[in-house]
Amino acid sequence: MIDQFGQDVVIAYMEHVQDNAEEAVRRVIDTLDDGQFSYSIDDIATIKVSIRVDKKTRSATVDFTGTSAQLPSNFNAPSAVCYAAVLYVFRTLVEDDIPMNQGCLKPLNIIIPEGSMLNPQYPAAVVAGNVETSQWITNTLYGALGVVGAAQGTMNNFTFGDQQYQYYETISGGTGAGPTFDGASAVQSHMTNSRLTDPEVLEWRFPVRVDGFSIRENSGGAGKHKGGNGVIRRIEFLQSMNAAILSSHRQTQPFGAAGGLPGQVGRNTVERHNGQIDELQATDQTQMEAGDILVIETPGGGGFGTES
Secondary structure, three states, X not given: OHHHHOHHHHHHHHHHHHHHHHHHHHHHHOOOOOXXXXXXXXXXXXXXXXXXXXXXXXXXXXXXXXXXXXXXXXXXXXXXXXXXXXXXXXXXXXOOOOOOOHHHHOOEEEEOOOOEOOOOOOOOOOOOHHHHHHHHHHHHHHHHHOOOOOOOOOOOEEEEEOOOOEEEEOOOEOOOOEOOEOOOOOEOOOOOOOOOOOHHHHHHHOOEEXXXXXXXXXXXXXXXXXXXXXXEEEEEEOOOEXXXXXXXXXXXXXXXXXXXXXXXXXXXXXXOOOOOEEEEOOEEEEEEOOOOEEEEEOOOOOOEOOOO
């Protein structure tokens, strides 16, 4: 492009793209009011945010003061994850078709306390920050804005393997309903951008069988508009392997908005080949034997508004 148009022109248009995004977000801020939200998840942590709108400068402060301190677990998230979640949420409020870019953040003053779980200090463990905590941040921001019910709030990270095989997938769930729409069922929501392996490919390459994969009916929260439903995924193992799940919202329900009811929590179980049922924690691992079935029931989204 520089060879064709010249460096000055290319840089100018890069600035135009950012300026346009900045103005688009400022137009959104013109319609917003102050809000705050506190979101405690599964006895793991609490994320707090306050959004303070300055109508004169057409800007907003997004303040995460009060969020849990750095955790001993791996649910800490580097501050870049928090910035990305804020960028994502405010971009979704823009109805115009604009590219995602740094200009969206120019009207926003983001405060993330040092030493908190959203701005941890070395050597904090952060592996769950990108996949789980990012979802919590997004839901918290939507809670403060009051524009939509919570999505499932987890990526349901499922792994299994041995010395020969290793496999990882995230599993879809329900999204939150809004003022004019129901939530979507069985979709990857917000920060998740992965897709499932086709059953034929999964069963061809790995010693497992997809015993069932269906919508988890009535798992979305009720309301004028209903939250989306989660899914039920059943994987049967054909040989001995280790399996693990990294998930959340197994205790905390994804909240509803404007009087809508919350979605159902998720559940992880193992149906052993001898008929025994083992309950797994939100974050857990277990040894699977031939004939055992791991069952993951994902959360539904929150509803919006009260039923008439």
